[in-house]
Amino acid sequence: MSNDTQPIHPLRQRMIEDMTLRGLSPASQKTYVRAVRACCAHMNVRPGDLTADHARSFLLSLQSQGLGVGTINAHATALRFFLRFTLGRSGDVERVPVLREQRRLPVVLTREEVARIIAVAPGLKYRTALSVTYGAGLRASETANLKVSDIDNQSMTLRIEQGKGRKDRKAKLSPHLIDVLRRWWQVARPQVWLFPSRSGVMCPISTRQLSRQFSSAVEAAGIDRPGKITLHTLRHSFATHLLEAGVDIRVIQVMLGHAKLETTSIYTHVSPKLLQDVASPFDSLPAIDPAD
Structure with missing residues (x-):
């Protein structure tokens, strides 16, 4: 042999x-x-x-x-x-340099665009997977590797095992997201992996498979804007929408699993709503008329 x-x-x-x-x-x-x-x-x-x-x-x-x-x-x-x-x-x-990378602001979707993408995703499996990705602010690999046992209905949290940086963390689940997950479990009855691969229940869905279906949903939703829209855009949008809702940036840092606040602070630069809501100190000056 x-x-x-x-x-x-x-x-x-x-x-x-x-x-x-x-x-x-x-x-x-x-x-x-x-x-x-x-x-x-x-x-x-x-x-x-x-x-x-x-x-x-x-x-x-x-x-x-x-x-x-x-x-x-x-x-x-x-x-x-x-x-x-x-x-x-x-x-x-030291003779092998690392190039300085120009930091670009991430593309952020509106809440309406996120809803449209999820609504046209092909089938309950992908609608649920994209809902969790956005609703818990997950990376693609974190969504793909979710297990049924990671869901804690009592504390309404999701355990993320070995996220980026090989660190475990817990993500918050909203009541609506719990309902979405429950509906998926009732229909599919996944045993180990929350989102099994098409090739068999013993393997999780691949990030490539998930990203491909997301791209199809973006196209079907008719969303066309400058910048590249990827599955990670849902995570960017989640963070930005939290910031716009007034959630403290340090809380968002913990929810995203960022080691440094500096990484999270980029979202303060991508939200036009934050700029619109800021009042100029000029408006609080005693009444004056510059024309006088």
Whole structure:
């Protein structure tokens, strides 16, 4: 009997161990390994012989291809990790720069647009999944990995296991959202995963599947505006709508699971309603007539 299992390269194994020891998620580990492999293939060099010069040349080639700053930085971060921790070449790391990324304001939907998108989503499963994504301010991966056991009807909370930064947190569930989830459970009777994959009940829905259906719903709802609308836009909209409703930004920080308040503060820049509701101190001056 032939064995299809290929032995893992010792250097790759060491890199995986380095990443595991430093708490990188499985998804991040795959991304890092792919980045190192792509660099070595492009430069035609063995991983153990990789240098800062190789990494710099590779990153320049990515820039020349017109790839985004985020993509280039993801490769740079992986290569810096490999050089520093796996190859022990800390002195080379500073020669592999991370580009300064221009921070763009996120696209935010109105409440009416969110309602239209959810209403035209294909089927109860996706209407429920999008409702939870917006209603609890979840990331795509957090929605996809929800389990039935994560719902706590008594405390009206949703347990988010190993969110971004590998931290657990609890999200608040509104009475209406509880009803939506209850209706889905009564119809589908999911056993383990709240939103099982189409390929089988033992696997959760993929973020790609969820994002694809969201994009279809956006198109069906006839929403067309400047900027890219993605599934993450629901989370941006959730945060902005809370801010407009007067919820303290530090509370929103906890609800979103942000480690830094600075990350949450971007929503103060995207809400036109907040600006409209601010009264100018000029209006509170004693009555004067500048024409006099």
